[in-house]
Amino acid sequence: MSHADHADRTDLTRRKHRRRDPSQGTPYALRGPARRGLRLSTVITFSTAALLGAATALSFAPPAAAEPATPVPYAAGASATRYSGLAFDTCTAPALEAMRAWTASPYRAVGVYFGGVNRTCAQPELTPSWVASVGALKWRLLPIYKGLQPPCGAKPTDAKISLVPAAARSQGIAAATDAIAKAKALGMQPGSAFYNDIEFYSQTDSACRTAVLTYLSSWTKELHRLGYVSGVYMNLNLGAKQLSDVYASTAYARPDALWVARYDNVDSLRGWTGVADSKWAVHQRAKQFRGDHNETHGGTTIWIDSNRLDTPVATLAYSYTVTSTTALNARTGPSGAYPITRSHAPRAALKVVCQTPGQKVGGTTVWNKLSDGSYVSDRYVSTPSATGYSSPLPRCLYPYQVTAAGGLSERTGPGASHPARATLPNGSLAWVYCQRAGSKVGTTTVWNRLENGRYASDYYVANPSNTTYSKPVPRC
Structure with a gap:
């Protein structure tokens, strides 16, 4: 892909079995990489009407652990x-x-x-x-x-x-x-x-x-x-x-x-x-x-x-400092309810990987995830914004491939009773930022909240567990 490696210019102009989403009850309609450069891909969505079809009996086959979708056990300090x-x-x-x-x-x-x-x-x-x-x-x-x-x-x-x-x-x-x-x-x-x-x-x-x-x-x-x-x-x-x-x-x-x-x-x-x-x-x-x-x-x-x-x-770690006059507590999650892992002295250097919503502290609900996997409130960190998210810090996200062959519903809430608003195609990435309990699908009651605010059953995404929560994704 280096400049010395271009191909012929004349040409260059050159884990799971097929199944339906058990929360849907009817088949999904399917929707729709190097040498150097990229372009924006659009997420294809379907209207609810497009998902309607003849009702069929559903069966729950156990999720397959083999290719093409393999699970990703992200490290504590990871984010995509x-x-x-x-x-x-x-x-x-x-x-x-x-x-x-x-x-x-x-x-x-x-x-x-x-x-x-x-x-x-x-x-x-x-x-x-x-x-x-x-x-x-x-x-x-x-x-x-x-x-x-x-x-x-x-x-x-x-x-x-x-x-x-x-x-x-x-x-x-x-x-x-x-x-x-x-x-x-x-x-x-x-x-x-x-x-x-x-x-x-x-x-x-x-x-x-x-x-x-x-x-x-x-x-x-x-x-x-x-x-x-x-x-x-x-x-x-x-x-x-x-x-x-x-x-x-x-x-x-x-x-x-x-x-x-x-x-x-x-x-x-x-x-x-x-x-x-x-x-x-x-x-x-x-x-x-x-x-x-x-x-x-x-x-x-x-x-x-x-x-x-x-x-x-690539995910990078960005350098900021503690702005509080007393020690800043780092916790296992983005809330004061999570255990303290360590404290950072005033003016101490921090390596921030990403930002995520959490408990409101002062005037902000933004929390910073550090490279060791702990969280600190953005209220006491020298990021540019005092109340919102700060560029160039990305949101904390954990992408996993969708394993349902017919696609996976994006719902307005964490359960099968909530309306489906779109479909994630097989092999697409579910960009997860938190997990919470909801209605049971297959072997799990865990639902993933996606970056767009919708929910998808955890049973059909290739993360480490199909029965419980997957670290380091925080709880919603």
Whole structure:
């Protein structure tokens, strides 16, 4: 995906069984990834009328624990971060001065090649200090990992994925482990999304196809196992369709986000040839729509690719201080009712990962989640806003894939009796920010409150438990 690795330009213009939502009673109607760039994906919703059909008897099969959706046990201090808008990527991370100048550009996210055996870009600027400084400038980071490449494609000199499936699986695990280590060293936090750059390859070589899909499946499963979000970058015509073809296959774990390359100067995240709009449908898509070119902003010129994103990106920790005159208590949840884990002295430094609603303290209901997983009231922290949320801090979110083959209802409350307002398609991400009790579905009474305020039964999302609450998601 580096500038030296573009594919042929002529082409580039180039856990659960199928079932219905038991709270619905009738079948759902179905609704509708890298070289460099992204575009906004629209969540497709259905009216209640579209969901009506012939009533059928329901059965509760036990949730499957295998692919394509694998559970994500997020660490205590984890949170996912999402970005919607324009992004650019370039081979070598620009100097901080250039990033400061480019705050005048339409881009607010930047792709960075942070690791991988086939990364060819020198990265003298890409340091923990650079990451923290760029984050403070309100840039989102799109982490790109250029690991092993297809045995039937990419550059002849690239290190390749093995054609032996067992070896390809091991290589995928090793890539995920290496990506996490390198990202951590740069200051990226648990819950970050990493994009595995797979360059163009032959679409007719079945052994090669199996090798690539096996490698990416293991990449995804290992990232999930360790509490991270999985992304894949592929050429739309020379890779992405094959990933789309196994979207619901039980043989492969499905990545959380897809970033495609197609240089047609169209930044739409819908209408991709070979990838139905119903796949990777809920803030899970990116498109690199324009290849190598110069752009100048704030008096600084950079050679870039352009992208449109609506997708998970890196999670960072932002530096603030305690503003209270007495010690500030950190708690296990966003309320004074939660146990105290430790106290922070006045003017002590804090590393804030995200913000979430909680008990009102002073004039604000905002609480800050720290990198150790504890919470402090925003009333006593030096964030820009005294009463509301503060940029660039994201909301605390925990995305899990939807496992219901026919889709999952978004309801106005935590129970089957509440009206359904929309549908989350199979494999889409349920962006959860808290959990609470509601009516029983399958083996659980837990319902997930989504970022849009609606509720979805926890029985049909790939988090660690289908019987009780899943840490570190707070209670509503």
